[in-house]
Amino acid sequence: MDFGLSKTEELFLQMIREFAEKEVKPLAAEVDEDERFPLETVEKMAKIGLMGIPIPAKYGGVGGTNQMYGMAVEELSRVCGTTGVILSAHTSLCCAPILESGTEEQKMKYLPKLASGEWIGAFGLTEPNAGTDAAMQQTTAVLDGGDHYIINGSKIFITNAIYAHVYVIFAMTDKSLGNKGITAFIIEKGTPGFSIGKKEKKMGIRGSATTELIFEDCRVPKENMLGQIGKGFGIAMKTLDGGRIGIAAQALGIAQGAMDETIRYTKERKQFGRSISQFQNTQFQLAELETKVQAARMLVRSASYKKDNGIPYSVDAAMAKLFGAETAMEVTTKAVQLHGGYGYTREYPVERMMRDAKITEIYEGTSEVQKMVIAAKLLK
Amino acid sequence: MNIIVCIKQVPDTTEVKINPQTGTLIREGVPSIMNPDDKGGLEFALQLKDKFNAHVTVITMGLPQADAILREALAMGVDRAILLTDRKLGGADTLATSNAIAGALRTLEYDLVVAGRQAIDGDTAQVGPQIAEHLDIPQVSYLEDIDFDGNKTFTLRKQTDDGYQVLQMDAPCLVTVLASAVKPRYMNMRGIVEAYQREVEVWGADRIDVAEDKIGKAGSPTSVMKAFPKSLKPAGATFEVSAEEAVDIIVEKLKERHII
Numbered sequence: 001m002d003f004g005l006s007k008t009e010e011l012f013l014q015m016i017r018e019f020a021e022k023e024v025k026p027l028a029a030e031v032d033e034d035e036r037f038p039l040e041t042v043e044k045m046a047k048i049g050l051m052g053i054p055i056p057a058k059y060g061g062v063g064g065t066n067q068m069y070g071m072a073v074e075e076l077s078r079v080c081g082t083t084g085v086i087l088s089a090h091t092s093l094c095c096a097p098i099l100e101s102g103t104e105e106q107k108m109k110y111l112p113k114l115a116s117g118e119w120i121g122a123f124g125l126t127e128p129n130a131g132t133d134a135a136m137q138q139t140t141a142v143l144d145g146g147d148h149y150i151i152n153g154s155k156i157f158i159t160n161a162i163y164a165h166v167y168v169i170f171a172m173t174d175k176s177l178g179n180k181g182i183t184a185f186i187i188e189k190g191t192p193g194f195s196i197g198k199k200e201k202k203m204g205i206r207g208s209a210t211t212e213l214i215f216e217d218c219r220v221p222k223e224n225m226l227g228q229i230g231k232g233f234g235i236a237m238k239t240l241d242g243g244r245i246g247i248a249a250q251a252l253g254i255a256q257g258a259m260d261e262t263i264r265y266t267k268e269r270k271q272f273g274r275s276i277s278q279f280q281n282t283q284f285q286l287a288e289l290e291t292k293v294q295a296a297r298m299l300v301r302s303a304s305y306k307k308d309n310g311i312p313y314s315v316d317a318a319m320a321k322l323f324g325a326e327t328a329m330e331v332t333t334k335a336v337q338l339h340g341g342y343g344y345t346r347e348y349p350v351e352r353m354m355r356d357a358k359i360t361e362i363y364e365g366t367s368e369v370q371k372m373v374i375a376a377k378l379l380k
Numbered sequence: 381m382n383i384i385v386c387i388k389q390v391p392d393t394t395e396v397k398i399n400p401q402t403g404t405l406i407r408e409g410v411p412s413i414m415n416p417d418d419k420g421g422l423e424f425a426l427q428l429k430d431k432f433n434a435h436v437t438v439i440t441m442g443l444p445q446a447d448a449i450l451r452e453a454l455a456m457g458v459d460r461a462i463l464l465t466d467r468k469l470g471g472a473d474t475l476a477t478s479n480a481i482a483g484a485l486r487t488l489e490y491d492l493v494v495a496g497r498q499a500i501d502g503d504t505a506q507v508g509p510q511i512a513e514h515l516d517i518p519q520v521s522y523l524e525d526i527d528f529d530g531n532k533t534f535t536l537r538k539q540t541d542d543g544y545q546v547l548q549m550d551a552p553c554l555v556t557v558l559a560s561a562v563k564p565r566y567m568n569m570r571g572i573v574e575a576y577q578r579e580v581e582v583w584g585a586d587r588i589d590v591a592e593d594k595i596g597k598a599g600s601p602t603s604v605m606k607a608f609p610k611s612l613k614p615a616g617a618t619f620e621v622s623a624e625e626a627v628d629i630i631v632e633k634l635k636e637r638h639i640i
């Protein structure tokens with residue numbers, strides 16, 4: 001693995017940093033405060049191709065690497081965790097499964113509009129009684145005649161849901177088979193019987209619209225089945241492997257953002273006649289945190305590198321997410337501490353960053369789940 | 381329509397440090413960027429490309445590392461990129477620089493030449509206007525806006541000290557642009573991915589149409605005697621008063637400082 005950036009990646013970083021700084025950062029506090037989905041930012045991202053980074057040019061994407069996609073999520077999250085997850089859920093959780101498991105017709109139908117950002121994507125696996133235990137799906141899909149499925153049930157906590165046009169969802173086509181009875185479907189906005197339910201009020205990433213999906217005798221053409229019947233659970237797990245790189249990058253970005261703020265603040269804030277950055281406690285804390293942030297970055301880069309090069313990366317992604325999320329939580333908590341009382345107010349972005357960081361330990365597999373994935377490989 | 385944009389790589393700093401021994405810029409450790417006024421000019425050119433399907437070429441004279449700003453221009457959407465680099469071109473002042481660039485332009489087709497108003501390092505604002513003189517084409521400097529009739533006439537808005545002028549000029553011609561006039565587009569992802577797969581043409585001095593004694597050190601009548609950082613001037617005070625009162629205030633201030 002090459003630890004340096006390629007010239008192309010350097011050029012990309014130059015662009016994405018400027019974009020994040022000028023277009024995303026100025027909205028971050030407001031998006032959080034008003035729980036507002038930043039649609040205008042999505043439009044701007046779409047215009048320059050950010051909504052289709054790892055999608056091949058043949059399907060209307062950019063044909064970039066997963067490394068670049070991870071860097072995009074990182075740099076966006078560095079200034080706004082909400083914007084980072086919007087891109088991550090769209091790319092990793094909706095575009096990727098269609099690209100990896102879709103038929104040629106499905107790819108041609110959905111990917112160009114998703115990659116161009118004309119459509120936003122979402123992913124519906126979690127249910128009220130199927131969280132970590134995702135195999136406990138209660139949503140059902142029953143064949144009706146020869147060419148339609150009727151879907152009934154509901155999904156909760158679905159990112160991007162209100163603004164999405166395409167949803168990759170999972171349902172039981174045969175309950176008696178357990179997780180081998182789960183099948184994936186592509187649902188389009190506006191399908192009769194499909195609606196959006198209540199919106200969650202959240203601690204962090206408050207601009208990302210998180211809602212219920214409701215299916216009431218929702219009739220879906222058979223062509224919308226994604227992958228083979230009964231293969232849905234595998235598709236979900238594979239999708240989450242990739243998604244974890246996105247969330248690890250989000251966590252890394254939030255941690256880096258909190259470092260940026262704290263380094264600046266501790267140099268400016270004076271107590272006892274000198275800047276607080278001159279206290280050894282401050283210096284040692286910053287040194288430790290920076291070391292962890294760099295280590296988290298190496299894990300994300302290494303997982304992306306493996307994915308780009310066709311090397312199994314599932315455990316790498318789990319480690320990147322586990323360590324990235326814990327680092328984000330630690331860095332943001334200590335960032336608030338180093339800001340003192342000011343850090344506890346919404347005048348300073350570290351307060352938001354600490355709230356945003358917490359979710360990275362929960363979604364796309366809790367930290368406990370990542371440990372299960374890592375241990376399972378070790379003890380195999 | 382063919383548009384050629386002259387871009388320069390400059391150190392990204394408002395606080396340029398100068399080596400006291402040699403009087404030249406210390407560039408180490410300072411990131412290099414595309415000169416901001418040139419990026420504004422490039423944006424206008426790309427807007428004309430969007431509207432009129434213009435073919436846009438960027439050219440820079442500089443060291444091989446100036447390749448980076450050409451890649452950036454490619455990622456923003458230009459069609460062709462030329463790097464003019466040669467030991468013979470080294471040590472150029474503004475006259476030799478403009479002669480070299482004009483020499484390159486003579487070998488290219490153009491309807492519009494775009495330059496920045498001034499480079500943030502050299503800061504002379506001379507190169508653009510000099511190119512127009514060498515090529516004997518009309519020019520409008522300090523451009524804020526540009527439109528084209530689709531045939532051969534540009535309508536231009538030029539910034540002046542106390543407002544602006546709207547002017548018309550026929551192709552072929554040259555403009556110099558202000559960074560503040562327009563927000564440049566971001567590089568797009570497809571452009572970034574392809575930027576290093578595309579060709580940057582590397583031209584030497586033998587490739588351009590200009591006499592050897594007009595370029596490089598030989599073609600540079602100016603030489604730097606001494607270079608030093610400008611000391612910052614304190615912000616002045618503004619008084620909105622009548623002429624009589626102003627006289628009193630000025631006399632008072634001059635006395636205060638023992639000047640009179």
Ligand SMILES: Cc1cc2nc3c(=O)[nH]c(=O)nc-3n(C[C@H](O)[C@H](O)[C@H](O)COP(=O)(O)OP(=O)(O)OC[C@H]3O[C@@H](n4cnc5c(N)ncnc54)[C@H](O)[C@@H]3O)c2cc1C
Nearest residue numbers: 123124125126131132157158159210362363364365366368
């Ligand atoms: C803001 C937000 C956005 C989300 N976006 C999406 C989305 O877009 N699509 C989607 O499908 N889902 C989404 N989710 C759902 C998310 O993935 C789940 O919340 C998560 O997987 C945990 O499931 P749960 O909430 O049911 O927790 P539970 O599974 O009930 O877990 C509760 C606790 O028990 C622990 N636990 C559970 N089982 C075990 C075990 N076997 N061993 C040890 N510990 C265990 C967990 O680690 C956790 O600490 C989102 C959630 C949130 C909050």
Ligand SMILES: Cc1cc2nc3c(=O)[nH]c(=O)nc-3n(C[C@H](O)[C@H](O)[C@H](O)COP(=O)(O)OP(=O)(O)OC[C@H]3O[C@@H](n4cnc5c(N)ncnc54)[C@H](O)[C@@H]3O)c2cc1C
Nearest residue numbers: 386441472473474477495496498499502503504505506507
């Ligand atoms: C500290 C210092 C030391 C210098 N030392 C010397 C020296 O030792 N000997 C000497 O002869 N000269 C020297 N110069 C002058 C230097 O060569 C000029 O900077 C150069 O000729 C360009 O002029 P400018 O930067 O003022 O550009 P400006 O005239 O301000 O630039 C206007 C526009 O012209 C175009 N342009 C300018 N340069 C280029 C380029 N290279 N490629 C493409 N387009 C371009 C751009 O569109 C730019 O926006 C020195 C300058 C400085 C500041």
